[in-house]
Amino acid sequence: MRAAELLTAAIFVPILAALAIVLAPRRWLSIAATESGPDNDGGGDDPGDSGVLLVAEGPAVAVSAPAPPARWARVSEQQLQAAATAVSAIPLVLLAVTWLRFEATGGFELVEAARWIPTLDVAYRVGVDGLSLPLAAMTALVFVVAIAYPVDLRGRPVPYFALMLFLEGVSLGLFLALDLFLFFVFWDLSLVGMYFLIGAWGHGDAQRSALKFFLYTLAGSLALLLAILGLYLASDPRTFDMAELIRQKPLGADGLYATLVFLGFFVGFAVKTPLVPFHTWLPPAHVDAPAPASAILAGVLLKMGTYGFVRILMAMMPDTFARFAVPLGVLAVVSIIYGALVALAQSNLKRLIAYTSVNHMGYVILGLAGFVAEFQVFAGTLAIYPVLAGVGLLGIIITAALFLRMLQRLFLGPLPQRWRRFPDLGRAEVMTLGTMIFFVVLVGVYPLWLLDVIDSFAGPFVGRP
Amino acid sequence: MLALLTVVVAAAASLAMLAGSEHLTFSDTYARDGVALWAKLIVLAATAGVIGLSVSWFRRDPRHGEYYTILLFSALGAILLAGATDLKEFVVAMLLSSVTGFVLAAYHRRSALASEAAIKYFLLGAFTSASMLIGVAYLFGLAGSTTLPGLSQGLPQGGLALVVGSALVVSALAFKMGAVPAHAWMPDVAQGSPAPAAAFVTSAPKVGGLVFLARFVISFPSGSLDWALAVAVVAAATMTLGNLAALWQDDVRRLLGWSAVSQTGYGLMAVVALGRSDLAVPALLFFLLAYVLGNVAAFGVVVELRGLTQLPAYSGLARAHAWLANALAVSFLSFIGIPPLAGFFAKLILFAAAIEAGYTWLAVVAVVNTVISIAYYARVLAPAYFGELSAPVPVLARWAQAATLASAFALIALGLAAEPLLDAFAAARLLPA
Numbered sequence: 001m002r003a004a005e006l007l008t009a010a011i012f013v014p015i016l017a018a019l020a021i022v023l024a025p026r027r028w029l030s031i032a033a034t035e036s037g038p039d040n041d042g043g044g045d046d047p048g049d050s051g052v053l054l055v056a057e058g059p060a061v062a063v064s065a066p067a068p069p070a071r072w073a074r075v076s077e078q079q080l081q082a083a084a085t086a087v088s089a090i091p092l093v094l095l096a097v098t099w100l101r102f103e104a105t106g107g108f109e110l111v112e113a114a115r116w117i118p119t120l121d122v123a124y125r126v127g128v129d130g131l132s133l134p135l136a137a138m139t140a141l142v143f144v145v146a147i148a149y150p151v152d153l154r155g156r157p158v159p160y161f162a163l164m165l166f167l168e169g170v171s172l173g174l175f176l177a178l179d180l181f182l183f184f185v186f187w188d189l190s191l192v193g194m195y196f197l198i199g200a201w202g203h204g205d206a207q208r209s210a211l212k213f214f215l216y217t218l219a220g221s222l223a224l225l226l227a228i229l230g231l232y233l234a235s236d237p238r239t240f241d242m243a244e245l246i247r248q249k250p251l252g253a254d255g256l257y258a259t260l261v262f263l264g265f266f267v268g269f270a271v272k273t274p275l276v277p278f279h280t281w282l283p284p285a286h287v288d289a290p291a292p293a294s295a296i297l298a299g300v301l302l303k304m305g306t307y308g309f310v311r312i313l314m315a316m317m318p319d320t321f322a323r324f325a326v327p328l329g330v331l332a333v334v335s336i337i338y339g340a341l342v343a344l345a346q347s348n349l350k351r352l353i354a355y356t357s358v359n360h361m362g363y364v365i366l367g368l369a370g371f372v373a374e375f376q377v378f379a380g381t382l383a384i385y386p387v388l389a390g391v392g393l394l395g396i397i398i399t400a401a402l403f404l405r406m407l408q409r410l411f412l413g414p415l416p417q418r419w420r421r422f423p424d425l426g427r428a429e430v431m432t433l434g435t436m437i438f439f440v441v442l443v444g445v446y447p448l449w450l451l452d453v454i455d456s457f458a459g460p461f462v463g464r465p
Numbered sequence: 466m467l468a469l470l471t472v473v474v475a476a477a478a479s480l481a482m483l484a485g486s487e488h489l490t491f492s493d494t495y496a497r498d499g500v501a502l503w504a505k506l507i508v509l510a511a512t513a514g515v516i517g518l519s520v521s522w523f524r525r526d527p528r529h530g531e532y533y534t535i536l537l538f539s540a541l542g543a544i545l546l547a548g549a550t551d552l553k554e555f556v557v558a559m560l561l562s563s564v565t566g567f568v569l570a571a572y573h574r575r576s577a578l579a580s581e582a583a584i585k586y587f588l589l590g591a592f593t594s595a596s597m598l599i600g601v602a603y604l605f606g607l608a609g610s611t612t613l614p615g616l617s618q619g620l621p622q623g624g625l626a627l628v629v630g631s632a633l634v635v636s637a638l639a640f641k642m643g644a645v646p647a648h649a650w651m652p653d654v655a656q657g658s659p660a661p662a663a664a665f666v667t668s669a670p671k672v673g674g675l676v677f678l679a680r681f682v683i684s685f686p687s688g689s690l691d692w693a694l695a696v697a698v699v700a701a702a703t704m705t706l707g708n709l710a711a712l713w714q715d716d717v718r719r720l721l722g723w724s725a726v727s728q729t730g731y732g733l734m735a736v737v738a739l740g741r742s743d744l745a746v747p748a749l750l751f752f753l754l755a756y757v758l759g760n761v762a763a764f765g766v767v768v769e770l771r772g773l774t775q776l777p778a779y780s781g782l783a784r785a786h787a788w789l790a791n792a793l794a795v796s797f798l799s800f801i802g803i804p805p806l807a808g809f810f811a812k813l814i815l816f817a818a819a820i821e822a823g824y825t826w827l828a829v830v831a832v833v834n835t836v837i838s839i840a841y842y843a844r845v846l847a848p849a850y851f852g853e854l855s856a857p858v859p860v861l862a863r864w865a866q867a868a869t870l871a872s873a874f875a876l877i878a879l880g881l882a883a884e885p886l887l888d889a890f891a892a893a894r895l896l897p898a
Binding site: 117219226 | 798816850851
């Protein structure tokens with residue numbers, strides 16, 4: 001494979017794989033039932049119809065097929081999961097290769113471009129720099145782990161793995177896109193993918209949470225769309241090319257127009273990040289999402305908001321950003337304190353969630369902590385304001401207290417009666433969680449390999465040559 | 466089918482005309498321009514899709530021969546409307562389209578719902594036809610000519626008579642498009658009339674109506690009327706009312722009817738931007754194409770489910786009929802404007818055109834409305850994908866399925882490969898500009 005196609009492959013291999021397993025005729029891909037559930041809901045069709053256009057969409061169809069397919073064609077849920085994990089690891093490998101080739105020059109590297117809609121100067125443009133490469137690599141890693149993680153699939157494994165793979169490709173595309181239009185396409189697709197994941201495999205009042213998630217984030221994304229259009233219409237010559245827009249910086253610091261465009265971007269990213277007061281969709285989505293989706297939500301989707309802040313607002317509208325830096329910083333700090341305090345009060349929530357499953361709880365707490373950490377990163381970009389940074393530190397301390405309390409309860413607290421027979425972590429769980437813990441420790445102990453890459457991007461922003 | 470063959474021949478003839486010059490013809494009464502040709506192709510595409518839906522639906526109906534004749538005449542009315550550049554021609558086209566539309570809506574004459582819908586449709590239509598004739602008489606009296614080029618030269622710079630006359634004509638167009646204040650028939654027709662006919666009546670006349678409205682407003686002498694503001698207010702009112710009303714519907718077809726009203730509101734944004742943004746004409750055409758395809762796909766699913774319309778009946782559809790559920794999802798997501806579907810491109814250019822024309826507030830209203838619309842589309846989609854199947858869902862045969870899936874597929878394809886059409890639409894001229 002040529003070097004220039006690495007990133008494209010990383011984006012589209014998972015998406016194509018997702019399409020392939022959804023569209024594969026059930027003669028080739030039928031899922032052996034792992035448990036004997038009520039499978040007759042697909043059996044109501046008369047065979048004449050199902051022969052025409054139905055595909056393997058869950059075991060409902062596959063299992064109720066009158067003639068069992070050939071033995072080699074039957075795939076168990078575990079085999080499908082292994083295959084999906086293998087596919088999801090391909091982008092990780094590709095991104096590792098990209099990392100080796102990455103030269104940290106400070107600009108966009110390994111750019112791949114193709115014509116798409118020249119009338120509007122929309123093109124397919126992808127590439128990496130010091131900001132997007134680590135984020136993309138992290139995305140790929142989180143997805144591999146999330147897909148490998150065992151979860152109750154409610155008898156519909158094919159759409160589940162297809163959606164996960166689809167979401168992986170879309171998320172990678174978002175971080176690698178160098179075209180605002182492409183960026184927005186991936187942005188919206190990630191919402192749709194997550195909506196179906198939460199709605200179909202969520203717990204509790206999943207449909208309501210999914211709808212809330214969809215409404216809030218789509219409202220944000222439409223504000224983002226208007227802002228993108230505003231920026232596009234202001235550029236000369238008109239273009240959606242990010243590199244060109246970063247060079248042009250089409251809007252000045254002042255003026256109603258620039259303020260409106262800034263507000264559009266701000267609302268779009270703040271909903272996704274999420275900053276107080278746009279955060280109310282997150283807790284229900286986190287609680288009700290299936291555990292791996294929750295991990296993706298916290299680990300990948302929320303990062304998109306902060307990525308947008310840095311990639312678009314700071315890079316393309318630096319003057320306007322500087323004008324609003326103080327109120328933004330205050331908002332970020334409010335979010336830190338608010339997030340930490342609310343997280344502290346979550347013992348009720350934990351108890352509630354403990355009823356569903358233990359691992360789920362871990363993810364929710366991680367999610368809420370991520371919800372806090374998000375703004376520390378954000379405050380870090382505003383470190384020129386020492387007072388705010390000080391308040392941010394307070395947030396870290398409160399978070400630390402929260403974790404200490406949680407650890408104490410986990411290890412030293414009384415074991416509730418109903419958990420006595422709960423099995424310890426299975427092999428797959430140890431493997432996936434272990435990888436994550438390994439990286440957490442690695443980044444903590446030896447962060448240089450990561451910082452070097454990020455530095456190449458961050459340099460210009462702190463005024464270092 | 467003979468009807469389908471007619472559509473194909475007409476489409477082939479228009480494709481050949483695309484290469485020709487753009488001018489007014491038949492003594493300035495008919496525009497032979499890019500917009501008219503593309504509008505004709507869009508109407509023909511809608512007609513072809515509806516014929517596909519009708520084949521299965523009317524198979525047992527002994528009168529299905531008449532049905533196709535009327536359908537083709539109605540399509541002709543919409544096509545004439547899109548190309549008319551003369552008020553008399555406009556009247557003929559409107560009446561042809563309306564009269565056939567009433568019959569299509571009432572085709573199941575024994576059904577009480579269909580009769581009610583048709584009566585409502587007819588009464589509103591008769592009322593607005595009268596207003597249209599009076600309006601045309603006013604304008605003729607003012608300008609001394611009925612052709613649009615004649616109007617643009619002969620009309621006075623202002624005055625009450627001009628306002629009244631044009632408002633009367635526009636109200637008739639509002640009826641045709643299903644815009645406020647003459648929108649009330651849309652949900653009833655969508656619910657009561659035969660589902661394939663509903664798919665046609667809620668979409669094809671809209672193409673003609675929107676294009677003629679565009680021609681009509683650009684014919685005013687510059688500075689005579691602030692038509693852009695008036696159309697913008699109508700657009701905002703239409704999309705808001707349509708969306709708010711759709712929120713409470715428990716009947717999928719009625720919901721589609723209200724959503725068709727709100728979609729008209731989005732389409733009017735393109736008319737608002739005419740003359741101030743180069744994107745207005747491409748936005749108008751692309752929106753119409755995306756809307757028509759989405760409408761055929763959405764009603765196609767209803768047809769395929771034998772007109773099944775109660776919301777609970779859609780529960781678990783994805784488990785029983787994955788392709789149908791996917792077609793419904795594609796069509797609804799396209800209505801919402803999720804990339805990379807055709808509806809997204811339509812909304813993108815509509816918003817860009819509105820912002821460029823200085824109507825940012827209208828774009829913001831449209832965005833707020835889009836968010837509202839998610840709620841009711843999700844009310845159908847969520848049970849279809851997340852719900853349990855309650856009973857077996859019988860479906861119609863292949864014709865309707867093929868038409869539905871073809872439309873849904875076209876929505877995806879047009880989204881991914883929008884460039885050729887955008888390019889062609891950008892080159893299309895809207896006469897008499």
